[in-house]
Amino acid sequence: MTELFIIAIFILLLMGCAASIFIKKVEYIGKVITLLNLGALVFSLILLYQLNSKIAHPTYWFNLYIDTLGSFITVLILILSTTAAYFSIPVIKGELQRVQKYYFWYSLFIFAMIGTVMSADILSTYLYIEGATIFSVLLVAHENTSEAFEASLKYLIICSFGTAMIIIALTYMVTLNITSFSYNDIYSFLQANKNTITNVMAIKIIFLSIFFGFGAKAGIIPFYTWLPDAYSEAPAPISAILGGIMTETAAIALIRTFDAFSPILTQDLYLIVIVIGTATMILGALFALVQTDIKRLLSYSCIDEIGYIILGIGIATQIGLYGSVFDIFNHGLLKSTLFLISGALLFATGTRDMKKMGGLVKKMPLLATTFLVAGLSMGGVPPLNGFYSKFLIYDASFKAGYIWVTILAIVASLIAVGYFVRAAHMIFFGEPKVMANGDDIKKLPKEMTIPIAILLLLIAVASAFPEIFLAIVVEAVSGLNSF
């Protein structure tokens, strides 16, 4: 039964590819892709409901494993892909061929990301995540500027170089006589043979290769350099998808592999993850603090957030994972909203430089409200949804005895509040700067305001009723082998 829903989702996304080839009117392509993504979202919601309320049980279908964790993130992917596709309509204009190319790669990109979070084995995850890299690189290069080409090349080469380390992990798994790359098979094998495996070096190489392999895609230290360029040079809807989901899919792949290898992982290896997570978090927060380009600020904020998610995974307790999975959801929602706002600001003012903006609150009250709410939520200010996930991570690290890490995580949160308040002040408050008479500010089309309003509503729901989402997170984590 569950297979049918996932087949329907994939068929709708592939229909998006076909539609982008066969529809010859530019103004219709974006609308059709939005509707197809919306249809896929409906199927994913039914799938999540059935799995979460135990009407259906996790199943295998080809190389996919359809469980609550995967379907939860699939819902997030499709919410954001639908809103971003609708937002793309006024942004992606011009020649028919370019628009067709954009939506063709867009549909394949979403397809590959859903494949990544649903993959049942490491090899498929590697295939889908690299596929997603290639499709997103083509989307980042869509602007046809030399900066966009440079950012795309940097993104492609650093990510592919990093994720290829997964092959090293697969090779060392073969030397441990692991003859299946399926997450569940690996877990069962290691659980049964954990006392007989003596090749400590192979275990460490596997662990670090996987961690740095998927970590390169997530933007951890030292692979983060591609992220601010790629995210800031991409068209705004693609930045929203990249910032909102792409790094998160890598984090889901990390959660699944950590779970599979949990029987043989030792404390020193987890400590490496915690240190890198904390360093990534602090570095991202400090870099974000000094940015004046709104998209670069949001990109560094992504690095900051991925640090929290990695930290939650590295703590390796139930609460830590709850925090990580909930933070993946919250970060996806909030960061996409903020990237869409940056796109709307670029459309209205023609600049990404916050120093040239100012006093826009009167002209754009919806954008100002949403920016403040999403920014404060990203900083973990109660009672917004970002607070709950961050609090779970603080709680987990404190209870696990990592007091300094907890303090640094709280400090990074405070820095995040600082840079979002500073950004809000520069953009929306104070004296109007470049647009002295206010007449030059373009009116935002409904294709831009509706997605932002929908996402604001979702943030409000997640903040008012976090227990609904936490219940899904608990169910998703309980589906993992080690819990």
Next chain:
Amino acid sequence: MSEITLALIYITVVVAAVTVELTHFKRVAITLTLYGILTTLLTILEGEIIGSILNLIVVGIVIPLLIIKVAQKIDFKEKEKYFSTATVVIALVFAVGLVTVLLFAVPVVDWKLSIALALAGVGTYALILKGNLIKMAIGYTIYDSALHVFFSLYALQYEAPELLMILALTVIDGLLLGIVVTILYLAINTYQKTGTIDSWSLRRLRW
């Protein structure tokens, strides 16, 4: 390790090093084809057939053809028409030295790991230090084929199931082709936009 394998290891790494140093792209395509044949021979000698043929098709045939095609679209200037004898000689000495150290001076490294490390080293060198975008595509090809050789040699030694090997090697080579095609596509677009494929002169963003 037989003497034939030892000779093949040296020749493969030397050919890889020369490939990243040559600057005339027709010659690069020829040496890359030779490199594809040599890596295929290395794995075939150990008894791995299907993955080796795939490697030969991707690294030895398709990618060199793509490089020739892309090079035709790009109008090279001065020094790119020639190759520097000095750098090729340095590459030869470096490659031979690297393999010798890895094979005979590092006790924890066996010959399978040696060939993988040496090839991955040459590929990484081209990726990081060669500004030319086509050279970067070649560097990635060598880096990825090192992982192909690494996986197939160990999978054979530890008797991994054949289906698992074929699937893994297909994914490795398929993605290699996808990534190289994307790099070359971006190289052509960059050239059309900026008139250069030198990534050092491109750098407007902060690295």
